[in-house]
Amino acid sequence: MPKYAAELVGLKAQCVRTHKFRQAKTEMNFRDLISFTLRTELEIDSTAARSPTAIFRSVLTSSLMFAWIAVKWLVLLTIGLWGTLSNGFASEDSLVAIERCSLFDPETGQMLLERTIVVRNDRIVSVTGADEVGNIPEDTIRIDGRGKFAMPGLIDAHVHLVHVLDFAHVTGDEVLPLYLAAGVTSIRSTGDEVVAATLIARFAFAHPEWCPRVFTCSPLLDADPPIHRDVGHAITDPAKVSALLDDLSLWNIKTVKIYAGTARPVGRTIIEEAHRRGLFVTAHLGSYSAQDAVADGIDGLEHIWSVFNYVIPPEVTREPGYRGRLDLSNPLCETLVAELAKRKIYVDPTLAVFRNMILLPDVAAIRDHPDNILVPGRLREFWPIYLRRTGCPQGGPLEDRQREFAKYQELTGKLYRAGVPLLVGTDSPEPQVTPGFAMHQELEMLVESGVPPADALRAATLNNATALGENERLGSVSVGKLGDIVLLSANPLDDIRNTRQIELVMRGGKICRPSDLLARVPKH
Ligand SMILES: [Zn+2]
Numbered sequence: 001m002p003k004y005a006a007e008l009v010g011l012k013a014q015c016v017r018t019h020k021f022r023q024a025k026t027e028m029n030f031r032d033l034i035s036f037t038l039r040t041e042l043e044i045d046s047t048a049a050r051s052p053t054a055i056f057r058s059v060l061t062s063s064l065m066f067a068w069i070a071v072k073w074l075v076l077l078t079i080g081l082w083g084t085l086s087n088g089f090a091s092e093d094s095l096v097a098i099e100r101c102s103l104f105d106p107e108t109g110q111m112l113l114e115r116t117i118v119v120r121n122d123r124i125v126s127v128t129g130a131d132e133v134g135n136i137p138e139d140t141i142r143i144d145g146r147g148k149f150a151m152p153g154l155i156d157a158h159v160h161l162v163h164v165l166d167f168a169h170v171t172g173d174e175v176l177p178l179y180l181a182a183g184v185t186s187i188r189s190t191g192d193e194v195v196a197a198t199l200i201a202r203f204a205f206a207h208p209e210w211c212p213r214v215f216t217c218s219p220l221l222d223a224d225p226p227i228h229r230d231v232g233h234a235i236t237d238p239a240k241v242s243a244l245l246d247d248l249s250l251w252n253i254k255t256v257k258i259y260a261g262t263a264r265p266v267g268r269t270i271i272e273e274a275h276r277r278g279l280f281v282t283a284h285l286g287s288y289s290a291q292d293a294v295a296d297g298i299d300g301l302e303h304i305w306s307v308f309n310y311v312i313p314p315e316v317t318r319e320p321g322y323r324g325r326l327d328l329s330n331p332l333c334e335t336l337v338a339e340l341a342k343r344k345i346y347v348d349p350t351l352a353v354f355r356n357m358i359l360l361p362d363v364a365a366i367r368d369h370p371d372n373i374l375v376p377g378r379l380r381e382f383w384p385i386y387l388r389r390t391g392c393p394q395g396g397p398l399e400d401r402q403r404e405f406a407k408y409q410e411l412t413g414k415l416y417r418a419g420v421p422l423l424v425g426t427d428s429p430e431p432q433v434t435p436g437f438a439m440h441q442e443l444e445m446l447v448e449s450g451v452p453p454a455d456a457l458r459a460a461t462l463n464n465a466t467a468l469g470e471n472e473r474l475g476s477v478s479v480g481k482l483g484d485i486v487l488l489s490a491n492p493l494d495d496i497r498n499t500r501q502i503e504l505v506m507r508g509g510k511i512c513r514p515s516d517l518l519a520r521v522p523k524h
């Protein structure tokens with residue numbers, strides 16, 4: 001963890017509000033500005049270390065620090081050894097037990113009864129039935145789980161940490177507590193400016209008490225000019241893909257994202273080169289068809305559009321409102337769905353953004369949804385501006401738009417029944433897609449689409465963890481995994497809306513209360 005990360009995010013937050021930043025942003029020079037901030041900060045440090053007094057002071061400080069650390073470790077080791085011998089746990093350990101709760105197991109889709117979960121520091125060390133609980137050490141924080149329902153922390157598979165926020169003069173760190181407050185303990189970025197996203201990820205790492213885990217992604221790899229100039233990166237020559245991915249790999253990204261302007265030759269090369277580096281490739285498709293991307297070995301597809309737009313027979317496109325009347329049992333659709341199922345390609349429908357931003361943003365229940373009030377005022381005030389700028393709502397009369405959204409849900413249900421593995425992402429913070437809380441809306445819409453609550457929850461936990469390559473650490477409440485747990489006061493398998501009934505959120509063994517987290521989000 002570089003020691004400057006938190007300060008840099010602070011500096012970046014200052015930059016955001018300066019005239020200089022606005023000027024730089026209009027020139028689409030965000031990456032340069034952040035790099036400049038980083039360099040300036042490091043230069044300050046190296047200049048201070050160059051003077052002889054500074055070198056002497058630095059040597060003296062280092063020696064004293066070394067002596068202090070040695071003494072501290074000796075003391076800790078003695079206490080720790082004694083503690084370990086006396087009760088089986090080192091006394092420095094923090095221990096939390098959630099006793100006798102019901103526990104959702106995403107592997108089997110079952111709600112297990114009367115389970116006691118013990119978390120030591122950041123790890124789950126035991127999950128036992130009521131009769132098997134051994135001696136719980138005295139200093140354990142004990143939570144009465146009777147009548148409560150534990151589930152793994154939710155993971156949002158489609159989030160932006162820079163895009164949209166940057167236009168609203170909000171930085172990603174300002175909205176991170178919203179995710180945790182909603183029980184979302186990890187987020188997968190799906191296309192952002194990589195330097196800024198890395199800083200936000202480091203900020204989250206430094207503040208586990210109020211931020212989810214952040215997994216970063218490449219910028220949107222797109223045609224020239226890229227559709228989103230703030231977070232897109234033009235790449236049109238397949239011969240240049242390898243060098244680009246070498247560079248991106250050094251940023252420790254988890255996902256590579258192909259965007260709508262990318263044509264097949266570049267797309268195919270991105271998939272090959274990313275796989276060579278062990279990276280997951282997903283796409284918001286446009287020029288590159290779903291059939292071609294699937295044949296070329298893509299791992300995931302973002303948005304229901306990346307399937308829906310490729311199952312429309314050309315002869316029906318002359319009829320007005322054809323998207324809302326599409327027969328999904330047409331051969332084009334059946335073939336693609338079967339291929340997605342056969343190859344186990346993840347589909348992340350992101351229904352929330354289609355309903356709340358693209359198709360039905362003007363419906364009062366969506367526009368005035370109580371979740372929307374939770375975001376910083378700057379973002380909320382920007383949403384209607386962005387809706388106008390992007391021409392939303394799209395798709396003609398309200399009735400046509402409603403019918404079209406119903407088709408998206410019908411296709412989602414069809415994908416599920418065919419055995420296509422689903423991911424659960426929201427596309428927050430696009431207009432009216434509230435960070436964190438939109439996950440509950442997304443889960444509700446999946447269930448409306450015909451996905452049983454247990455399978456929707458499995459997708460939002462274990463499937464999302466697997467797509468991140470993190471299923472050894474995340475995605476279920478199992479021994480050895482990280483202590484990311486949400487405790488609910490009602491059963492989410494009875495009614496998926498019960499995922500909102502959050503008593504507490506545990507992130508890496510640390511207990512967080514939603515009300516404290518919400519208080520951290522700026523009002524303005
Ligand atoms: Zn997106």
